[in-house]
Amino acid sequence: MPRTIIYREALKEGLDEELAHDENVVIIGEEVAEYNGAYKVTEGLWDKWGDKRVVDAPISEAGFIGMGIGASMLGIRPVMELMFYSFAYVAFDQMMNNAATCRYMSGGLINVPIVVRGPANGGTNVGATHSHTPENIFANMPGLKVVSPSTPADAKGLIKTSIRDNDPVYFMESTVLYGMKGEVPSNDEVEGGDFLIPLGSAEVKREGSDVSLIAHGRAVITALEAAEELEAKHDIKAEVVDLRSIRPLDETTILESVRKTHRAVYIEENKPFCGVGAQISSLLMERAFDDLDAPVLRITSWDAPAFYSPPVEEVQIPRPDDIVKKTLTIC
Amino acid sequence: MPRTIIYREALKEGLDEELAHDENVVIIGEEVAEYNGAYKVTEGLWDKWGDKRVVDAPISEAGFIGMGIGASMLGIRPVMELMFYSFAYVAFDQMMNNAATCRYMSGGLINVPIVVRGPANGGTNVGATHSHTPENIFANMPGLKVVSPSTPADAKGLIKTSIRDNDPVYFMESTVLYGMKGEVPSNDEVEGGDFLIPLGSAEVKREGSDVSLIAHGRAVITALEAAEELEAKHDIKAEVVDLRSIRPLDETTILESVRKTHRAVYIEENKPFCGVGAQISSLLMERAFDDLDAPVLRITSWDAPAFYSPPVEEVQIPRPDDIVKKTLTIC
Amino acid sequence: MAAATASNALSPFADAPINASLTAEDKIEILRKMVRIRLFETTSLREYQGGNMGGFLHLYIGQESVAVGSISLLGKNDHVITAYRDHAHALAVGMGMNECMAELFGKATGCSKGKGGSMHYFAPDKNYWGGHGIVGGQTPLGAGLAYALKYQGKKGCCLCYLGDGAINQGAFHESLNLAELWDLPVVYIIENNGYSMGTSQKRSSAHPEEGLAARAEGYGMAWDKFDGTSVYEVRAGVQKAVERAHEESRPSLLEIMTYRYEGHSVADANKEKYRTKDEIQKQKNEKDPIEFWKATLADEGIITEEDVKTINKEARKEANAAAEFAHNSPYPEPSAILEDVYWEVDNNTPAGRSGRHFFYP
Amino acid sequence: MAAATASNALSPFADAPINASLTAEDKIEILRKMVRIRLFETTSLREYQGGNMGGFLHLYIGQESVAVGSISLLGKNDHVITAYRDHAHALAVGMGMNECMAELFGKATGCSKGKGGSMHYFAPDKNYWGGHGIVGGQTPLGAGLAYALKYQGKKGCCLCYLGDGAINQGAFHESLNLAELWDLPVVYIIENNGYSMGTSQKRSSAHPEEGLAARAEGYGMAWDKFDGTSVYEVRAGVQKAVERAHEESRPSLLEIMTYRYEGHSVADANKEKYRTKDEIQKQKNEKDPIEFWKATLADEGIITEEDVKTINKEARKEANAAAEFAHNSPYPEPSAILEDVYWEVDNNTPAGRSGRHFFYP
């Protein structure tokens, strides 16, 4: 029967099921085992699966992620946790070169079935060093896949698919969403008994006819709130499109929505310059030019490193009101 | 009097003059001193300036770039050479966090006057690991500046300005351009006796009225060739706009050009997803929507890691012909 | 108990020249600093629990002798840089409780104008270069500060602190090689409190019998390891490295054994799971650096119970006043978000006015 | 000269069990491998100068005994990974000259279909995992291959090669800690040819008297250092580490002294500036691993001048044939650019067909 669980639980269910599904799946990261995870995503998994399947790593991201990449070449399916995705920056070469190019440089003889997951978000007042949102950066590199779920159901369905995917998948979560409730089908409801959501498929999270609010990650939730207000206060029916997977990208769903609404706003918590919104805007420029009744607008975080001060950081990151205001300029 | 020198020489002149201009300028990098530089950009500088001013570093990019960032906080002005800009990936955390955020996180008490320079290009058959073009990646981070000169004159004028700039500047060159000839004013021709080109100022490298070919780095040269062919064979007058500096960005010059030509194509050697062209396309979308007679098109490298095979890599990177073909679809 | 620890205090370290030269006032000032640090942190903990702060709060309680003892050795050309557990070093170099507390509250009056938070304190005017959130990320910067001193011909050094878990970051090793290869006057101090978050040293770091600092041998670098309970021992041990830096422009790697009483951060729900209550209590009873120093000074007849009470009272008063100050300070204006990103923009130079620097809003 | 070196060859290493067990055929095969490698590379140099290749060409000439000697010890569950100076290891594990030469030419028949080039050879079917261009970047992968073996309960190991300059990359140190902490069956082999490009070991690496491999002590890891001239010595030394990996699942760090005759890459214009002609000549005269091995086998009465000539002739023929093969092979089609990026796309799976994977053209 349908259940309401939180995002963190949904992720853990997905991880637990994949540990059961394939003995080559191993979870490695800082504090993921005995400590139950800095954000408790892996809570209980070490107790259940033991030292071999859930492994605490030293603070050596380049070392253990590179190690996971090497192990994956021999058939292990490491699921790496970055306590914060910001820490990918000390492992950047391993993640951009070894994970993304070994297949290519070997003429297809190798593949790297690794998942690197963790929270990639601001908004929790941990300062600039801990608030990076590199989805655009990793999605720039061919050979990599980037996923960013906004709901518990997507979190579970996408993490399971990502672990089964035979290419490197960088899975970006949000600490702000970990406690969020949502319906997640239980396995007896889904055929095959496995709740899998394919990468490369966006979802219309809210139907609408006047404007398309396109987003990924937590910004989808913000966009949904804005859509409610737009309808209630301004009688504007906004459609909300959630990319879910940034690369591969479901351009069809995006284009269908915009060809229906003729207006679009892209919302993300990333910094603006060369953000995901820029890519989507250029996509609509090239493929929906004549369908657009107004310019595609973009909303991002204010263009500065993350501000610590709680009330100020709240302003720095897109709020429903920012979306409403900007949307009204084109509706 | 005007002189014709090559790009590499122009860079060296700029470095040499800044070593003379400020005793706190120090050049640090692998093989920059006794070896005269892997690509000879620093040739002769060690002989002239000695061990203190031109320093050979071990293969520890995170270590010595981080060291340079620390030294810059105390007033040193390190000019770091990355033998290939691809190696920035092992120093990524230092370059994205310590260089970009210390000023912010200290409330403006610190500044980091460092330059990290080196070739960021494909096209020389060195394979995927050595052919990264991260200008979009670094320009995404507020606090950083990204420069990409396409001619000897720009190389000299911009490196000098970058070294005098009090913020971190990432200066991306091209091994393909090192041997390129061009006119560079000698100091006696310029007022103040210093040939400086401000960051944040684009240059129209070729006047035209029918379409704007906007580009940065070596792609500017490719665009100029395409423009010649467009005029000769198709009587299309293409204007070529060279960003020169990607961040800060001279939007005025870009918008003026497009408001004149009503058509634009962005050309770069970077990968497409969230590339600089996406940012420029979204800029034109937001600020020139009604001036556009056709969608802004983008040309980038083929979306795969760099291919080693010489004749194939040549196809992978934008060629004049690719630009001509694409431009004809909107003219 | 005091008596017991006091006797241990009559250690050779008391006679080390660098300690012998301390006046009674100096010693009392050291006590005052440690007490002020502890009360600043207990107060910040109270305010955190009162919901007045966001993010993390990493407390240094139990380790005070390390920061205070080592920083008490420094002169005008000596510099300090550390990780995110940075409150003690900030107060030790002379930053005020007000700006430090206000920073935790995210107020405009904070040392970083509310932009850095607990992990990112800075005071360049006091030779204090942060406060860094990325584990190990500060270690190349520490080499760089030393590089600058050497480049400018100044006789000084940089104390660069890191945790026992941070030694497994590659950047640290690259820094060790550079420091030894180029004779940089940097002193790396591993504050070994036995754990990196919930992971014991044993589970995170492979090392020889001699300890973590022995990794210096791979670089032919001088190293030492000693207990951090006694300020005397800390000063005696660190002074050797400071002299090596000042006189020979040579680096050192020091490992100082210490302990944190609180969790990794205030959010650490497992602080009594990965280690026992008893382990913590034993430390408090036998190796508390403040109690130890108090006993030492009492032993030396330098302070009375009265003096201690006064020092505590004043420090508590100061900490509460700082909380008051923080409460009453204004939050930054949103307009501040786009300030302090670029020096050229902030100073409205031609460079700062050339081209677009900010792309949203 | 041969005589001179031959006598050195009568070293205790010849009697090491692992060497005593070698048949005459085995020993001749080792010679053949080394000769084939050298002729492959001299031929590739000729073809490079003939303008038939792009990019870099890093030659291993002078170091052959290290790759051939160590790889001659491996069994079916043992794996190999190295840096960009990777031709010798490729041929040593059994890759053919044809696909290796064709790769240099950038031909579709190359081992990586022309996508990797000289620095990026791979042959997973021969347990050969590259060929890596980023200095030190392969070292965590080496730990990972060993991790996989251990995870799957296979008795094997991974030989992970790196240069003397690569030891200053942080990722290598993180790998050492992980390998020792988790008892991974990996053998790190520093091929110490004395230089990283134009920089001597002295100018790039701080280290103790004992050498670079002594950095292992900081991790409590077993290490050894020995000369690479004699295949016997290489095999004896590496075998100890391989056994440690096989029997105890423990890592090792080895430093093998060797020398490259050519420049860092063919493009190295300074190859006789940062070191003297004499230094190079002396190495060639006294420590050439192939001459040394020939003399050894002659000494043992295993080969005659005739045999040597034949081996040379066959190898030269094979190398020329490989060049021929490369010349006559087709270049890849541009359509190949978008192949081998994603496994799911290449295999046309539902995942590979879901959403857009490529954004230009």
Ligand SMILES: Cc1ncc(C[n+]2csc(CCOP(=O)(O)OP(=O)(O)O)c2C)c(N)n1
């Ligand atoms: C590169 C990086 N990885 C992980 C973290 C998360 N993290 C912050 S502190 C910490 C533990 C550090 O322990 P230690 O170095 O012993 O310092 P201590 O907290 O004990 O003072 C971890 C894992 C981080 N901030 N940076």
Ligand SMILES: Cc1ncc(C[n+]2csc(CCOP(=O)(O)OP(=O)(O)O)c2C)c(N)n1
């Ligand atoms: C991270 C990184 N930095 C720099 C380079 C450029 N580079 C390639 S090889 C090399 C020298 C390496 O020397 P060593 O490790 O001794 O290996 P050898 O060439 O002697 O076999 C350098 C600096 C690189 N490929 N990767």
Ligand SMILES: [Mg+2]
């Ligand atoms: Mg610790």
Ligand SMILES: [Mg+2]
């Ligand atoms: Mg070498």
